[in-house]
Amino acid sequence: MTWVEGAAGSPYGVHNLPYGVFRHDGRAPRIGVRIGDFVLDLDGAEAADLILAGGALRRPVLNDFMALGPAQWGAVRARIVELLVGEEHRAEVQPLLVPLAEVELVLPFEVGDYVDFYSSEHHAANVGQIFRPGQPPLLPNWKHLPIGYHGRAGTVVVSGTSVVRPCGQRSTPDGPVFGPSQRLDIEAEVGFVVGVPSALGDRVPVGDFAKYVFGVVLVNDWSARDIQAWEYQPLGPFLGKSFATSVSPWVTPLAALADAWVAAPDQDPVVLDYLRDVPHVGLDLRLAVEWNGTRVSEPPFATMYWTPAQQLSHLTVNGASLRTGDLFASGTVSGPDRGQVGSFLELTWGGTEPVAVGDDPARSFLADGDTVTITATAPGPDGTTVALGEVTGTIQPARP
Amino acid sequence: MTWVEGAAGSPYGVHNLPYGVFRHDGRAPRIGVRIGDFVLDLDGAEAADLILAGGALRRPVLNDFMALGPAQWGAVRARIVELLVGEEHRAEVQPLLVPLAEVELVLPFEVGDYVDFYSSEHHAANVGQIFRPGQPPLLPNWKHLPIGYHGRAGTVVVSGTSVVRPCGQRSTPDGPVFGPSQRLDIEAEVGFVVGVPSALGDRVPVGDFAKYVFGVVLVNDWSARDIQAWEYQPLGPFLGKSFATSVSPWVTPLAALADAWVAAPDQDPVVLDYLRDVPHVGLDLRLAVEWNGTRVSEPPFATMYWTPAQQLSHLTVNGASLRTGDLFASGTVSGPDRGQVGSFLELTWGGTEPVAVGDDPARSFLADGDTVTITATAPGPDGTTVALGEVTGTIQPARP
Numbered sequence: 001m002t003w004v005e006g007a008a009g010s011p012y013g014v015h016n017l018p019y020g021v022f023r024h025d026g027r028a029p030r031i032g033v034r035i036g037d038f039v040l041d042l043d044g045a046e047a048a049d050l051i052l053a054g055g056a057l058r059r060p061v062l063n064d065f066m067a068l069g070p071a072q073w074g075a076v077r078a079r080i081v082e083l084l085v086g087e088e089h090r091a092e093v094q095p096l097l098v099p100l101a102e103v104e105l106v107l108p109f110e111v112g113d114y115v116d117f118y119s120s121e122h123h124a125a126n127v128g129q130i131f132r133p134g135q136p137p138l139l140p141n142w143k144h145l146p147i148g149y150h151g152r153a154g155t156v157v158v159s160g161t162s163v164v165r166p167c168g169q170r171s172t173p174d175g176p177v178f179g180p181s182q183r184l185d186i187e188a189e190v191g192f193v194v195g196v197p198s199a200l201g202d203r204v205p206v207g208d209f210a211k212y213v214f215g216v217v218l219v220n221d222w223s224a225r226d227i228q229a230w231e232y233q234p235l236g237p238f239l240g241k242s243f244a245t246s247v248s249p250w251v252t253p254l255a256a257l258a259d260a261w262v263a264a265p266d267q268d269p270v271v272l273d274y275l276r277d278v279p280h281v282g283l284d285l286r287l288a289v290e291w292n293g294t295r296v297s298e299p300p301f302a303t304m305y306w307t308p309a310q311q312l313s314h315l316t317v318n319g320a321s322l323r324t325g326d327l328f329a330s331g332t333v334s335g336p337d338r339g340q341v342g343s344f345l346e347l348t349w350g351g352t353e354p355v356a357v358g359d360d361p362a363r364s365f366l367a368d369g370d371t372v373t374i375t376a377t378a379p380g381p382d383g384t385t386v387a388l389g390e391v392t393g394t395i396q397p398a399r400p
Numbered sequence: 401m402t403w404v405e406g407a408a409g410s411p412y413g414v415h416n417l418p419y420g421v422f423r424h425d426g427r428a429p430r431i432g433v434r435i436g437d438f439v440l441d442l443d444g445a446e447a448a449d450l451i452l453a454g455g456a457l458r459r460p461v462l463n464d465f466m467a468l469g470p471a472q473w474g475a476v477r478a479r480i481v482e483l484l485v486g487e488e489h490r491a492e493v494q495p496l497l498v499p500l501a502e503v504e505l506v507l508p509f510e511v512g513d514y515v516d517f518y519s520s521e522h523h524a525a526n527v528g529q530i531f532r533p534g535q536p537p538l539l540p541n542w543k544h545l546p547i548g549y550h551g552r553a554g555t556v557v558v559s560g561t562s563v564v565r566p567c568g569q570r571s572t573p574d575g576p577v578f579g580p581s582q583r584l585d586i587e588a589e590v591g592f593v594v595g596v597p598s599a600l601g602d603r604v605p606v607g608d609f610a611k612y613v614f615g616v617v618l619v620n621d622w623s624a625r626d627i628q629a630w631e632y633q634p635l636g637p638f639l640g641k642s643f644a645t646s647v648s649p650w651v652t653p654l655a656a657l658a659d660a661w662v663a664a665p666d667q668d669p670v671v672l673d674y675l676r677d678v679p680h681v682g683l684d685l686r687l688a689v690e691w692n693g694t695r696v697s698e699p700p701f702a703t704m705y706w707t708p709a710q711q712l713s714h715l716t717v718n719g720a721s722l723r724t725g726d727l728f729a730s731g732t733v734s735g736p737d738r739g740q741v742g743s744f745l746e747l748t749w750g751g752t753e754p755v756a757v758g759d760d761p762a763r764s765f766l767a768d769g770d771t772v773t774i775t776a777t778a779p780g781p782d783g784t785t786v787a788l789g790e791v792t793g794t795i796q797p798a799r800p
Contacts, residue, residue, distance in 0.1 A: 112554055141630055154721055154722070161600075171541075234636070239714070317567060318624070
C-alpha cells in the first residue's frame, strides 16, 4: 500500500503506474509516472540516484527508456513501487511528487511510424453495410490478415490539443467541391507503442510481442468521412485522416495490464502459421466515449478479431523494421451493439439515425466546439481497476 | 570555372553541388557536397569558419541545415561556389576534398513522414488497363486530386542497401498462401525533401513550394505486386511496399534545377483553386532504369500530370503539418511509350510480355541477385547537364 495521499484504492495506484512527460514551473519537459493524482518526477528521481536507468529517464521523451527492453522496464517499475510503498525513501521521494493539477502533459514519445489497423469485425462489417449495402459486409481478405495502413506520424498530437476542422475535396452530384469537412468523425482506438527496435529484414514472431511492445495509449483517429470517401480509391485514406490523431498522455506499461488478458474471439478460417498466437488473447479494455459530456458508447476492446500480437507479427512479416516510438493502433473498436461502437458513422448509421447529445436531440457528425473524450479501464490485480487516462479534443472551426 | 580536378565540364560541376552525408576514415558521418568526383567536407569547412551556417553543417544529417530556409540555403550555396571557384581559399579547401571512391554514403536525412503519390497519368492508366481490363483506365477521382498515401518512413534506406525479398500473403485459387513474393517490382520515382516545417492547421499555398522544399532525391519504391494485390482493399498498399524504399544519397537542391522547369501537361478538367499553380510547371528530369546493366527504360519526369507544387499544396490543404525531413515521392514515372515506363509491371505488361535483360531473353519480375539502378539528369545552365546521382539496390533471397 502506497503512502502517497489518496493513491491507495485509486485506479492509478501502484498496480498501474503509467508513464508520461510533463511540464511544470516553466521548466523543460520531464518524464514522470502517475501515482494517484500526483506525478512522480522521474527525472528528479534519477538525478538523485533513487532510480538507475542509465540516464534514460532524464530525457524529454520516453524513447530512450522504452528502448531499454523488458528487463529494465521491469527493474525500474519494481523500484518505483519500492519508493512509493516503503517508508525508508519517503522523505526523499515526497518532494518529487507534483500535483497533477499543476502540470501540463505533453506528447510522451517521439512517434516513429504510425500504423492504423482495422481489426474489429463489428466495425468492418458495419462500415461494409453502410457503404456497400446488399453486398457481403467483409471483403475477402479481411479474415486472412489484419488489414492496416500507414498514417501520418507528424500529426499525432497529445490529448487536449484542439483539432481544426479540415478542409478538402468532397464529391457532390455536380462534381468535387472544396470546403470544410461536413462529416467529421472520431475513431476510438487502442494504440501500442514499440519500445525495442528490430532490424530491417527480420520478422517479429507472434510470440515475441512482449519483447518489443512497451505499452498502451488511447487513440482518437479523427476522420473526415466525406474527404475520405472521395480520395481513398485505390491507395487508401490520406487527407481524411492525416490532419490529426490524438493520443492519451499516459503510456500504460504492459506490466500494468497483466491481469487484463482474455481469450480473443475464435478465428475462422484458421489463420496462416505466422499469425497463430498461442494463447490467442486480447486485452479486456473497456472504453467509453463521451460526446460533450454525454456517454454515447462503451466499446469493448476484448471483442477485437485480430490481436495486438497478430498485428505486430503481420506488420513485420515482410521484413519491415521497427523503431522505438513506432505506434500501431487497433482500428476503431466496436462491439456487437449500437451502444458499443467506436465511431459516430456507426452510432448514427451513416448519419441517417441521429442521436441525442446533451440538450441536442439529433446529432450526427461533429459540430464546431464539440468535445470528445475517450477513457478506458481494465481489470487489475486483486480486484483493482487500472485506468488508462483519457484522450480528449475539441473541434475548432475550419480556417478560411 | 572550378579549380577542382576534373570537375569542370562534369555533370557534378559547380552548377550542381548536391548535398550528402558520408563516412570516411572510420569517422562519424559528416555532411558533404559533391564536386566532380570529390566530396567537399562541409563539416570541416564550417569547423574552419570557411562557411557559416550556425553549426547546421556540423551534424550527422542534413535536417538542421534544411530547416534554415531558402535564404540561408542560397547563402551557403553561393559560398561553396566561391570556395570552389576562387583561388584565394584553395589552399584551405583542397585538404577538405575527399575522393568519392574513398567514402561511404549514408542516408542523408532523417525521414519525417514519407508520402507516395501516384501522379503519372500514363502509369495510372497502364495499371488500370492491366488490373481492370475493359473498364475506364482511370478512377473518377484521379484527375481531380493527386492521389497519395503514407508509406513507411522507417524503412527508407540509402542507395546500395540490399533489399531482402519480402515474404507475405498472396492470393491463389486455393486461398491465400504465405511465402516469398513472386512478383517483386520496382517503381522509379522522384522524391522531394521538405526543409522548412509548417504548423498544424496551416496550409502551404501552391505558390509556396520553394519556400518549403529543399531538394530532390531519386527513389525506388520497391513493390511486391502479389502481396499488394491481396492486401490493398480497402485501405491501400501496406506490406507490399513497407519492406524497403531506396533513395539516392545525393539531395540535389532546387537551386541546381532552376533551368529544368518546363510547362507541365495541360489539366482537363480544370483543377480546384487550391491546386491551380501559375506557372503550371514540372521538372525536366530524364530518368534511366538499368536492370542488371541493361537499360530497359527512360522515364520522362516532365510528363507527370500532377506537379510537385500541387502535390505539396494537396498534402497540407487539410491542415496537416510538415516536418523537416518529410519526403514526398511522385509515384512511378511513366511516359507514353513502353520504353518510358517506371515499373516492370508495365514494362512486361503484368508479366505477360517478358523482356530481354542481359543474356536472359525473357524476364518479367525481379530474381534474387538482380540489381536495379535508377539515374537521372536534368538540363543545367548554359547547356550544362545536372546529374542526380543514382539509386541502386540488389535483391537478396528471402529469409527462411
